[in-house]
Amino acid sequence: MFDVVIIGAGVIGSSVARALSKYQLKVLVLEKHNDVCEETSKANSGIVHSGYDAKTGTLKAKFNLLGNRMMADFCKKYRVPYRNNGSLVLAFEDEDIQKLDELKKQGMKNGVERLRILSKDEVHEMEPNLNDSVVGALYAPTGGIVDPFELTIAQAEIANMNGVEFRFNSLVKSISKSKDHFLINFNDEIIESKTVINCAGVFSDEINNMVSEYKLHITPRKGEYCLFDKEVGHYVDKTIFQLPTAYGKGVLVTPTAENNLLIGPTAYDVIDKRDSSTSPEGLKEVLAKASQSIKKVPTGFIITAFSGLRATESKGDFVIGEAKDVPGFFNAAGIESPGLTAAPAIGDYLSSVVAQKLNADIKSNYLDNREEIIRFEPLSIEDKASLIKKNHEFGKIICRCEMVTLAEIKDAIHRPLGATTIDGVKRRTRAGAGRCQGGFCGPRVLEILSKELNKDPREITKFDQQAILLVGLDKETL
Amino acid sequence: MINKDIVIIGGGPAGLAAAIGAYEAGNKDIVILERDNQLGGILNQCIHPGFGLHTFKEELTGPEYASRYVKKINDLGIESKLETMVIDIAPNLIVSAINETEGVIQYQAKAVILAMGCRERPRGALNIPGTRPAGIYSAGTAQRYVNIEGFMPGKSVVILGSGDIGLIMARRLTLEGANVKTVVEIMPYSGGLKRNIVQCLDDFNIPLKLSHTVTKIHGKTRVTGVTIARVDDDKKPIPGTEEFIECDTLLLSVGLIPENELSRKVGVKINPRTQGPIVTESLETSIKGIFAAGNVLHVHDLVDYVSGEAYLAGKNSVKYIDGLLNENHMINIVTQDGVRYSVPSSINPKNAEDLSLIRFRSTDVYKDAYVSVFLDQERIIHSKKKIITPGEMEQVTILKKWLQDRPINSIFIKIEKE
Numbered sequence: 001m002f003d004v005v006i007i008g009a010g011v012i013g014s015s016v017a018r019a020l021s022k023y024q025l026k027v028l029v030l031e032k033h034n035d036v037c038e039e040t041s042k043a044n045s046g047i048v049h050s051g052y053d054a055k056t057g058t059l060k061a062k063f064n065l066l067g068n069r070m071m072a073d074f075c076k077k078y079r080v081p082y083r084n085n086g087s088l089v090l091a092f093e094d095e096d097i098q099k100l101d102e103l104k105k106q107g108m109k110n111g112v113e114r115l116r117i118l119s120k121d122e123v124h125e126m127e128p129n130l131n132d133s134v135v136g137a138l139y140a141p142t143g144g145i146v147d148p149f150e151l152t153i154a155q156a157e158i159a160n161m162n163g164v165e166f167r168f169n170s171l172v173k174s175i176s177k178s179k180d181h182f183l184i185n186f187n188d189e190i191i192e193s194k195t196v197i198n199c200a201g202v203f204s205d206e207i208n209n210m211v212s213e214y215k216l217h218i219t220p221r222k223g224e225y226c227l228f229d230k231e232v233g234h235y236v237d238k239t240i241f242q243l244p245t246a247y248g249k250g251v252l253v254t255p256t257a258e259n260n261l262l263i264g265p266t267a268y269d270v271i272d273k274r275d276s277s278t279s280p281e282g283l284k285e286v287l288a289k290a291s292q293s294i295k296k297v298p299t300g301f302i303i304t305a306f307s308g309l310r311a312t313e314s315k316g317d318f319v320i321g322e323a324k325d326v327p328g329f330f331n332a333a334g335i336e337s338p339g340l341t342a343a344p345a346i347g348d349y350l351s352s353v354v355a356q357k358l359n360a361d362i363k364s365n366y367l368d369n370r371e372e373i374i375r376f377e378p379l380s381i382e383d384k385a386s387l388i389k390k391n392h393e394f395g396k397i398i399c400r401c402e403m404v405t406l407a408e409i410k411d412a413i414h415r416p417l418g419a420t421t422i423d424g425v426k427r428r429t430r431a432g433a434g435r436c437q438g439g440f441c442g443p444r445v446l447e448i449l450s451k452e453l454n455k456d457p458r459e460i461t462k463f464d465q466q467a468i469l470l471v472g473l474d475k476e477t478l
Numbered sequence: 479m480i481n482k483d484i485v486i487i488g489g490g491p492a493g494l495a496a497a498i499g500a501y502e503a504g505n506k507d508i509v510i511l512e513r514d515n516q517l518g519g520i521l522n523q524c525i526h527p528g529f530g531l532h533t534f535k536e537e538l539t540g541p542e543y544a545s546r547y548v549k550k551i552n553d554l555g556i557e558s559k560l561e562t563m564v565i566d567i568a569p570n571l572i573v574s575a576i577n578e579t580e581g582v583i584q585y586q587a588k589a590v591i592l593a594m595g596c597r598e599r600p601r602g603a604l605n606i607p608g609t610r611p612a613g614i615y616s617a618g619t620a621q622r623y624v625n626i627e628g629f630m631p632g633k634s635v636v637i638l639g640s641g642d643i644g645l646i647m648a649r650r651l652t653l654e655g656a657n658v659k660t661v662v663e664i665m666p667y668s669g670g671l672k673r674n675i676v677q678c679l680d681d682f683n684i685p686l687k688l689s690h691t692v693t694k695i696h697g698k699t700r701v702t703g704v705t706i707a708r709v710d711d712d713k714k715p716i717p718g719t720e721e722f723i724e725c726d727t728l729l730l731s732v733g734l735i736p737e738n739e740l741s742r743k744v745g746v747k748i749n750p751r752t753q754g755p756i757v758t759e760s761l762e763t764s765i766k767g768i769f770a771a772g773n774v775l776h777v778h779d780l781v782d783y784v785s786g787e788a789y790l791a792g793k794n795s796v797k798y799i800d801g802l803l804n805e806n807h808m809i810n811i812v813t814q815d816g817v818r819y820s821v822p823s824s825i826n827p828k829n830a831e832d833l834s835l836i837r838f839r840s841t842d843v844y845k846d847a848y849v850s851v852f853l854d855q856e857r858i859i860h861s862k863k864k865i866i867t868p869g870e871m872e873q874v875t876i877l878k879k880w881l882q883d884r885p886i887n888s889i890f891i892k893i894e895k896e
Binding site: 226231276277279280282283302303304306381384385386388389392393396397400401436437439442443458462463467469471473475476477478 | 579598628633655656
């Protein structure tokens, strides 16, 4: 019997797991993919929102602010790439200034500090590459950018180091309540747990609806993005928003926490919750809208395009807390933007509610950190030299574009909840995330995975279990 | 810090020939820094024949071609360091590299030769819509899997782009047991050599679809197919011409990009057309003492040309060290009317060889047209060509004596119709 089963190992499930791992509880995370951070958490803007645009009084507003305020210290402590770069909402016409003022007022009501309306001259001085048609902006100095992969992975790692069990490739088929506990059916196994926490992203309505009569309805809302080479990563310094619409915060232009340039997303409701394809129309729209914000979109430097699905709940707010009709069943559902910002705060909140319900005590031996992660590329020549002396595998560069060494890749594989796939290595080390997109390092990373995991190269996948890369031996079919 | 007259970055065909060029010009204080575990570069995975017809007057495979140079390097006793990655070049010619055994190595060079080669353009650069499953490879990556590792990247294959590596891989994959369904090319002409189209596609009945492109990739975990469509004159897909092709693999052979991250970092001026350094007749870049040759400079069709060019760069690096490169009297080479770029971009008559090669590519396909060279207003070359295509590099030869007779400001290269 588990005390808690968490469904989903995205950023929310991982945050909840991290926060719960400090209690004396038996916790299991079920994830249908074979790694953490495989759906919405891996395909979003990576923004730490300041919190002006959620309606005052909503859970979105509350957890956005809480998350924003804890993010800097949190990321420093857990070695997650983060930068407090600030954000701008642009005005293109004089009447937009009025709308900025309303946003500012809402932000102040939400508790956002230091919001300021900038004049045309001020905003152009702050961001010289903005489009000339920009006439003013709302400046939010507390906005930031974060690496969404590491924010998820770091928290899952801490949870795992503190005894939380993760089972991957585990799709929950049904949940039923039996007197004082839950029966959870996944794959062909049934496990029991006193409580369940639903962190299933775009599928969180389906999980909720298995047990609760208070039905949720999530519409996946697709967002398409273009990612650019680091060479243009400093084209803008702040995160540049346009005025929000009913469908979201509009197309943004931002540096990422890893110094790429990112533009997007679109916002279209789709039917298929597994459809993360990009479209010609979507990419065209992203480029067109971004070109309203900045002088010139550096299209020659696009290195990839991707899309993600927002879990948009029909009532428009996060659904966080115990289901009214099912004691012991907790939701973190409908977590769309600003969900990434809010994640650590949602994890802290839900874990304290659940721990209280289970009368759990704090562990005495809780490890409140993760093992050191060494990034070779940013080090000085002297530090590089001494590092290679300590471990010669830092002297072997596997990914040339991002300068990722063998030592880093091996560490990513052997850490708690380490990488088992090419994409898993990429998200942990950035090998393959650069301008050649794994052209050179792909075969080498595959070889390292095969060796370190003691698997046949043909079993190594790009992601999950089915995304096989090598289909056989030469001449096998002749 | 190690003092070294000539530091060559890259031990592929360009680096090897540059080393021999320098050695034979009289300077033996050379080191080749190579990031892979053997010399020869990408030739090692090019196991097909077709190399060396110009250099050795015989047809060799890639590894055979490379081994002739490697043998010579060994015979001459030229130093090379393998599994050694250059991470920085400073403007004062300090080259920093790392490897597992020595950690960080720093050289104070008198001349540096850039010979880093090129890389393949990835999917993202084309922004092909659709999903992101396994089964999308650049042609060179697939070539490594098949030829070096012995694994098949797929069973039924569509190839986007008719560059030479794509064509070679169409044949290779067929011979290894895959079903290559079609090669799709967005341009109305192939980007590869004519001989490769005949020997790699026609001989195996693989259709080449010109003026077509891939408009969508299907499949959630592994590729299940691609949608292709005909394109109009602006290379935009024409609605209604879409066709679904079932396949488990999409190979991309959509162009090569000279790998100039190190060059850019040190401040070498780059030609936006070639994505390679702007060089003089001596293959010297905008930074004194830094030379460039091979695919890092501009993408070549034939390795033979790479070797020749790099040999010259090696030789000139020695002239530079010996103070024999004259730095004045540059004549600009201006490309116009159908000529996309030229290498070099300028000639100094004092430094020029008796016969100077200027290599260039056209912007489009021209039939029965003339390649013309003007010294200022005077047309000195007017040679008729049956066909000129961007896929085949062209060259003209300039005689040194033409440039010495009288002062010349510019050399113009253009394509003239009848």
